[in-house]
Amino acid sequence: MQTEQVVPIRTPESSFDDEVVTVIGPDGKVRPEADPKLPVEQVLDLYKAMVRTRIIDTQLERLQRQGRIGFHIGSLGEEACIIGSAAAMRPQDWIFPCYREFGALLWRGFPLQSYVDNMFGNAEDVVMGRQMPDHYSGKKYNFGSVSSPIGTQMTQAVGFGWAAKKKGTDTVVSVYFGEGATSSNDFHTGMNFAGVMDAPVIFLCRNNRWAISVPSEKQTASKTFADKGVAYGVPAVRVDGNDFLATYAVVRECVEKSAKGEGPFLVEMLTYRVGGHSTSDDPRAYRASDEVDSWRQTDPLVRGRKHLDTLDAWSDAEDEAFRKDTEAELKACIAAAEEKPKPALSTMFEGVYDETPWHLKEQQEQCENGPRAKEHH
Amino acid sequence: MQTEQVVPIRTPESSFDDEVVTVIGPDGKVRPEADPKLPVEQVLDLYKAMVRTRIIDTQLERLQRQGRIGFHIGSLGEEACIIGSAAAMRPQDWIFPCYREFGALLWRGFPLQSYVDNMFGNAEDVVMGRQMPDHYSGKKYNFGSVSSPIGTQMTQAVGFGWAAKKKGTDTVVSVYFGEGATSSNDFHTGMNFAGVMDAPVIFLCRNNRWAISVPSEKQTASKTFADKGVAYGVPAVRVDGNDFLATYAVVRECVEKSAKGEGPFLVEMLTYRVGGHSTSDDPRAYRASDEVDSWRQTDPLVRGRKHLDTLDAWSDAEDEAFRKDTEAELKACIAAAEEKPKPALSTMFEGVYDETPWHLKEQQEQCENGPRAKEHH
C-alpha cells in the first residue's frame, strides 16, 4: 500500500487575517477611504456616549465593591465597538444584546434612572428585580432582553429579523456576543439559519480576547473569528473595535445592505476587555498586567479624543464639564434608586404566565400569609 | 451621512467548490496521480464488500416490507464511500458510526449473524433488543455504538481520539455523519474541540444530498460542506464518494497524517441516497425520479465493476457466484435469527447501572410476577 500521491487536503486559508478596517489613525486623523464622514455633532455625540459609558462603569464597579449593588458587568475598553455599532443602527432597527452593552441601551434613549434601578433590582426596575443587575429589557427602545446563558440571543435575533422581513419592513437586527460565544450551539445554528433564511441580521462579535479566563486562542483553531462566516455562506468583515468611526462605518454598511435584503453579515470587532470579566472576577489570576497595559494604550476614549482634537470640536473644559455633569446625573440616579423599595412580594408570583394559574395563586397566598424571610445575610 | 466608501466585507469564497478527488474514471480506468495502488486482492475485497452491502440492503428492505423486521436504514448508492473509508482505517483505529454504516461494521469483521440478530432484536442481539434495528454496538471490533440523536457521536469521537493520543497510542478515530448533521450542535462543538485539542479524528461527512426530505441546498448556505472546516481551522477535502478508490486514498492519507499528530480532518464524500431515508420513508413524495435515475448512472458498484474489468480480475461468473453465496449466507442468518427467542424479561431491568439498584429490582419483580403483555398489535 502506498499513498505518496497528492491529495488536495486544504489547510484552510484565512480571507481575513491581515485586513482590519480602521478609520482613526494613531494621530487622531482619519483615513478618508473608510471614513463615514459623520457631521461633527454626531461624532461628538458618539464620543460623549463613550465617555458616559466609562463613567457609569467606573461608578458601578465602586458601588459593587461597597456592597451597595450585587453585581456589575462592564465594558471598560470596549466602548467604541459598542457605541459605534449601536449608533449605526437606524431608529427602526433592533438590537439584541449580550450582557455588556448597557452603553447601547442608553444610546437608544433608555433612561439612566431606569438603568440604575435595574442595577438595584428595586420596585421600579423594568424587570421588577427578577434578574441580576445588567439583565434589563428595553422593548420600547427596540432593544431585546438580557439573559445569562451564552449565545441564545443569536437564533432569536434570526427569527426576529426574518419575521420583520416577512412583514414587509426593512428592519435590520443586530446581535451582540463575545468571541467565546462563537463556540456555543446558538452561534452555529444562528449563523446557519441566518444564511439559509437570508435574515437581515448583523452578528456583532466583540472579540475582546478573553472569555473569563480563557484566551481567544484557546477558543477556536480558526485563524480569525470572521473566517467562521465561510461555514455559513455569511459575508464577514473585521474591524478595529477600538475605533468608533470604523465600527460605525462597517456596521452602517452592513445595515444598509441588510435592509436591501443582502444580509446577514458577521462583523468581528477587535477590542480588549481591559477590566475583569465582571465584578466577580479578578483577572490578575490569569493574565499578565503588561498585556493589559499595552491595551490601555489603545484606549478608544483617548483615540476618540485625539480625533476630536483634529476636528477642533471639543475643549478640555467642555470635556471636564461633561464628565462632571454626567457624574452628577448618575449620582442623583443612584441616590434615587437606593431609596426605592424592593419589588412587592406579589411580583414574584405574577407574570410567570399571562394569567396566573391556581397553583401560583395558592403559593402566593401561602407566601404572603406566611412569615417573612430575614434579609440577605 | 454617506457610506459610499469601500468596506471590505467579504462574501466568502470557497476553497473547495471545483476540486473533487476522483480516481476511477467513467471508463473504469484510474487516474494514476491519486490512485492508492492497492494490490488487486484488496481491490477485490473492497468491491465484494460493496456488493455484499447492497445484497443485505435489498434483502432487509424486503424483510421489513414483509413485516418480519421493524425497520432498516440502508446505504443504497453510498456503498463506495462507506467501504472505502472503513477500509482506509488501520486495525488499531476506531470507527464511530452514524446509522447507515453497517457495511463498515461488517468490514471490521462483525459477524453477519450478529448483525442480523440485531435486525430482529432477539436474545442474541448484541444490544439485547433494547434498541431499534441498525442500532448496534461493536466494541470488540473497535467500532462505536449507534444512537439515533443526530450528531452526538462527533464530540464523543473527539474525546475518544484525544484520550487515545494522550495514552501515547497512534490510534485514529473516524466518525461518520450525514450532511444534514453538519447543522447539529455536535458538529460545531465536535469540530471546534477537535481543532483546539488537536484530536486525531477524521470527520467523514456523507453528503448524500438529502436529510430525509430536505435537500442539501436548504441545509446550509455555505458553498460546500468541506468549507466548514475553515471555521475550525480543520483541513478539509472533497472526494467523489461513489469512487471507492478515491475515498480510500483520501481517508488513508488523513489517517496517516492524523496518526502523526497532524489531524483532525474533515472529508466531504459526495454521494447520493438512492433509496428512501429508511424503510419508513417514501422519497417519491419529495424528489423527482429523474434525479434519482441520473444518480443511478453513477452507481458505485457499476463503476467498481468497470474498474475490475480494467484489471481483468473478476469474471461475470465469479460475480454471480459471489452474489449467490452471499445471498445464501444471509438467508441462513435470517432463518436462524428468526428462530431465536426474544430477550429475557430481566434484560429490560438489568444494565441500566453497573449494579441494579433497589427500585429497579422492585420493578423487575413487579413485572416478572405480573401478567404478560399481549404481543404487538
Next chain:
Amino acid sequence: MPQMNLVQAVNSALRTEMRNDEDVIVLGEDVGKVGGVFRVTQGLFDEFGDDRVIDTPLAEGGIIGTAIGMALYGLRPVPEIQFSDFIFPAFDQIVSEAAKFRYRSGGEYTVPMVIRTPVGGGIRGGHYHSQSPESLFIHTAGLKVVCPSNPYDAKGLLLSAIRDDDPVLFFEPKRVYRAVKMDVPEDEYTIPIGKAKVVREGEDVTVVGWGAMLFEALASADEVAEEGVSAEVIDLRTLWPVDIDTIVESVKKTGRLVIVHEAPKACGFGAELLSLVTEKAFVHLEAPPVRVTGWDTPFPYTLEMEYLPLQHRITPALLETAKYIP
C-alpha cells in the same frame, strides 16, 4: 361531520388557524413539501407556501430559537420537533429562554409559541422514538403542557394553544395518530387549556391518564367493571397547569387513585399528581394512591409492550386499589 384521525385533526387545526391568522407559521424538519414524517402538516406547504411552512436545517435548537425570535416579533410560530426524543438539543432555548421570557422581561416580551411533537411508545421506536418527557417541562415554570388523547380534543386544544399567549408544549400521542377516527367539525372550536374531562364516571376508584394510555385505562375500566369495580376515568388533556379540582373532586368521591403514564416513574408527572392529591385530599384517601408507569429504564425495543403501562398492568392496579382495606 367528517371523520378524522388525530393526524387529520391536528392538520385541520393548523390549516384553520393559518387561514384565520397569517401570523401563524409552521417550521421544522421535513414539515414542508413532504408534510412531516407523520404527514401531520401535509398540504400546508402547498396552500400557504414556503414562507409560512418552513423546512429548516437539522437543528432543534435553531428551530426553537428562531421560533422564539418570531414570537418576540409578534408572530405565532408552531414549530414541530420530529420526535419528542429529539427535543433535547433545544432544551436550553425552551427552559432558559421561552419559559422565562415574560417573567424576566417584566412582561415586555412574550413567547406565544406552540411546540408540537409526537410522544410516546408502542410503535416499535425503541430508545429514541418512544419517550415521554413531559415532566421535564412541567418542572419548568412558565410552560404549559398539553396532551390530547383523541382527534376531537386535539383540534380544539391546538386551536386554544395557538391562541394562547404563553409557550405551550403540545404532545401528540403517536400511537393514536391513525388508530382512532371520530367526528371532528371542519369549523373552528376550542377546548380550554387547563380543563380535564371525566370520560367515564365511577364510584370505586379514580384513574387519571392522558394520551395513548387513556384508552388502556378505559379498557381496564371495562375489564374491572365485570368484577364489579366501578372506575372513574379522567382524561387530563392539559397536563400543566393541571385541573386539580376535577381530580380531587373525583378522589373525594372514590377515595382511591391510580395514575397511568408512559414516562418512567421516578420524578414522572405521576409523582406530582400523587403528591397534590395527597396534600389536598389526604383525609379522603382510603388506599395508597398507585402509579402505573413506564419502568425506570431507557425505553426498550423488543419488549416495549412489557415496558408500557398497558391494560394488563392497569387492571390489577385498579382491582387492588379498589379492594384495598385500610
Next chain:
Amino acid sequence: MPQMNLVQAVNSALRTEMRNDEDVIVLGEDVGKVGGVFRVTQGLFDEFGDDRVIDTPLAEGGIIGTAIGMALYGLRPVPEIQFSDFIFPAFDQIVSEAAKFRYRSGGEYTVPMVIRTPVGGGIRGGHYHSQSPESLFIHTAGLKVVCPSNPYDAKGLLLSAIRDDDPVLFFEPKRVYRAVKMDVPEDEYTIPIGKAKVVREGEDVTVVGWGAMLFEALASADEVAEEGVSAEVIDLRTLWPVDIDTIVESVKKTGRLVIVHEAPKACGFGAELLSLVTEKAFVHLEAPPVRVTGWDTPFPYTLEMEYLPLQHRITPALLETAKYIP
C-alpha cells in the same frame, strides 16, 4: 486534621484521586489556570498540567460530549459545568447519551464520568445562577445524582463518584462553598453512594433535605424543639438512587414527613419522595406529607430569600405537620 470548607474538600478529593489515578481528567470552562470561577480546581493545573486539567471552549455540549468520549476510551473524566443553570446546552449528551450508553450497547460501553456543578441559590444569582435542576436527571434512567451538604461528605462522596462506573451528577451547594468549615482528612476515604444519613434523631416528624437546605432544616429542628417538637433530620446526600429505607424507617417512627428543596415544587424531587413514602408507608402516615420548596416561578433576584424554603418556612411546616390531628 485540617479544617476545610466545601471548596477545599472538593479540591482535596480531586487532587487525591488525580494522584491515585492518572486516568482522572478535569475539564471545563475556566477550570485551568484560574482554578474555576469558584476556585474549586485551584492548583490542579499547576500540579497536573494542561493535559489533565483542560480549559475548554465555551460549549457545555462539547465538554460533556468529549468527556463521554474519554470515558468510552477508559478514562475517568470529571467535567465541570460552571453553574448548573448552564447544563442545558449539554442536556442531549447527558440524557440521550451518557445515561443510556451502558444499556443501549448491551453493556459494551460504559461512561464513568462525574459531572461536577454548583447548584442552588442564596448568592444573589437570580434566574441563571441559582437553579436546582436535579429532578430532571433523576427522571432520566441511567444517571446517579449526588448532593453533599458539608465538606466531609463532599470529599467522601466525590471519591466514590469518581470510582463509580456510571455517570454521576455531582451537585455542589454553592451557598455552602465557603460557609462551613469542618475537619476533613487529608487522606482518602469514601462515603458510599446511595446512603442517607440521619443527622439528628427525633420522634415527632421526619425532615428530609440535602445541600444548603439541610442547614435550614436543622435550624428549624432546633427551633421547634423549643416548642417541644422533636424532629428527625435526614441528609439524603445521594438523591438517586435514593436511600428509601432510611426515610421509610424514620417515617414509620414519626408518622409525619416534611421534604425541603430549593427547586420548584411541580415535578420536583419532593414529589417523588412524597410518592415513594406514600406507596411504602401509607398506613404509617399520621399527617399529609408536606413539601417546602422553591415556588413554581423562575428563580428571582431581589426576593430570593422569599423564594427559598428557608427556616422561616420550614419551621411552621414542621409544627403544623407534627401537630396535625388526623
